[in-house]
Amino acid sequence: MKKGDRVEFIKRLSADIPAPVTELKYRNSYTLLIAVVLSAQATDVSVNKATKKLFRKYYTPVKMLDLGEEALKQYIRTIGLYNTKAKNIIALSKMLIELHAGQVPDERQALEALPGVGRKTAGVVLNEAFGKPTIAVDTHIYRVSNRTGLAKGKTPNEVEKKLHKVLPNEYIQNAHHWLILFGRYVCTARKPKCGNCVVFDLCSFKGKN
Numbered sequence: 059m060k061k062g063d064r065v066e067f068i069k070r071l072s073a074d075i076p077a078p079v080t081e082l083k084y085r086n087s088y089t090l091l092i093a094v095v096l097s098a099q100a101t102d103v104s105v106n107k108a109t110k111k112l113f114r115k116y117y118t119p120v121k122m123l124d125l126g127e128e129a130l131k132q133y134i135r136t137i138g139l140y141n142t143k144a145k146n147i148i149a150l151s152k153m154l155i156e157l158h159a160g161q162v163p164d165e166r167q168a169l170e171a172l173p174g175v176g177r178k179t180a181g182v183v184l185n186e187a188f189g190k191p192t193i194a195v196d197t198h199i200y201r202v203s204n205r206t207g208l209a210k211g212k213t214p215n216e217v218e219k220k221l222h223k224v225l226p227n228e229y230i231q232n233a234h235h236w237l238i239l240f241g242r243y244v245c246t247a248r249k250p251k252c253g254n255c256v257v258f259d260l261c262s263f264k265g266k267n
């Protein structure tokens with residue numbers, strides 16, 4: 059894809075979804091972090107269902123430790139890998155209290171040092187909670203970027219680097235949301251909705267129809 063077309067691509071997505079936000083429900087940076095940890099290999103809808111009750115009472119690291127690992131599992135047992143996720147949530151809550159005065163840090167290195175928090179989770183939290191210009195490449199962004207020719211790469215990290223390189227700075231922070239929502243609802247893995255696609259003419263996917 060040519061440079062000008064890449065800019066046009068992201069401009070059109072921005073016009074289509076002017077104020078994009080995450081579909082995960084949360085009430086502060088801590089509950090956002092927990093929701094993102096829970097969303098690994100799970101849908102936002104399934105996470106929101108489970109956290110609706112959980113976050114009503116347990117929305118700080120101290121409250122989460124009061125709840126405890128076994129009771130936490132009862133809230134999140136409908137989400138895949140809930141045993142490991144519960145363990146990580148309790149461990150990361152302890153670390154937040156011990157190392158960060160109970161606050162979620164706004165630095166990538168500190169976030170990635172927390173149990174169960176990888177590059178993608180840290181990127182989402184930095185973007186959504188702290189307004190940083192990060193792009194967390196999930197399955198949707200990876201597919202859309204490669205398929206359309208917007209930013210090709212063999213790994214999520216390669217795609218992330220390429221997106222930072224090819225997109226104008228002012229679009230980076232929201233590009234994360236635009237690309238996820240576009241991949242979730244239009245450029246879906248199976249049967250992309252090419253007939254309703256605002257970037258049809260710019261897309262280089264051979265299978266578009």
Ligand code: SF4
Pocket residue numbers: 205206244245246250251252255256257258261262263265266267
């Ligand atoms: S034309 Fe089809 S494949 Fe290309 S970006 Fe649009 S929905 Fe995706």
